[in-house]
């Protein structure tokens with residue numbers, strides 16, 4: 201096992217569900233058609249006029265699932281001072297009893313703060329979370345300020361060694377991702393985008409190949425906020441402000457029990473970045489700009 205400190209410094213933010221903590225919920229929304237079972241934007245016959253399909257990256261070599269980390273290479277001038285705050289709504293498949301016992305895997309106050317500050321954001325939601333908090337999931341998806349992306353159904357790892365998370369077998373990877381999209385549909389979540397974040401950020405070529413049929417673009421990040429397990433909001437704020445560059449993707453959490461400082465951090469980070477000329481965008485805007493430049 202790695203220490204919490206190294207965990208925070210390297211990748212993680214998403215491994216929360218695997219560790220001893222747990223909880224939180226988000227709530228917000230945005231606007232795209234959900235991917236269908238085969239990975240296409242889902243044009244349900246009964247859906248109202250469909251908004252522009254969210255941009256995706258072209259597949260990688262041999263058709264592998266493409267991976268997006270940030271838009272930094274294409275955003276060097278002040279006119280493109282964009283930054284995407286992303287919030288992982290972690291809940292592991294086996295954490296139901298903990299939620300039933302009162303642990304909060306949601307964070308409605310954080311979502312309310314994003315709304316009050318008018319900060320567009322992308323929420324990477326697990327299917328299990330949408331099942332636990334369907335009203336909040338619907339609420340997030342119904343707000344054009346937000347977009348909902350896929351963070352797996354189970355929050356199990358897609359590689360063999362990922363912060364102690366249980367592992368999804370290769371043969372079950374596609375199904376796990378599609379099960380999350382199904383959970384979103386059942387909960388009535390709108391504005392679902394065809395983006396996927398690997399739990400723990402852990403992936404390899406085999407995982408990318410397994411997800412090719414889903415049509416998702418994998419979304420990583422270049423700025424680790426360090427909000428997972430943090431108790432010092434000031435330290436998290438400094439880490440974000442030190443790390444952000446034009447085109448950055450910042451990973452944070454909307455899980456109250458596992459990331460209790462995040463709402464406070466957002467209240468500090470947002471005005472500080474705006475004072476530096478940054479504009480907050482959803483991940484889809486960064487992906488769109490990167491896709492155009494390729």
Ligand SMILES: [Zn+2]
Nearest residue numbers: 214215288290
């Ligand atoms: Zn996660």
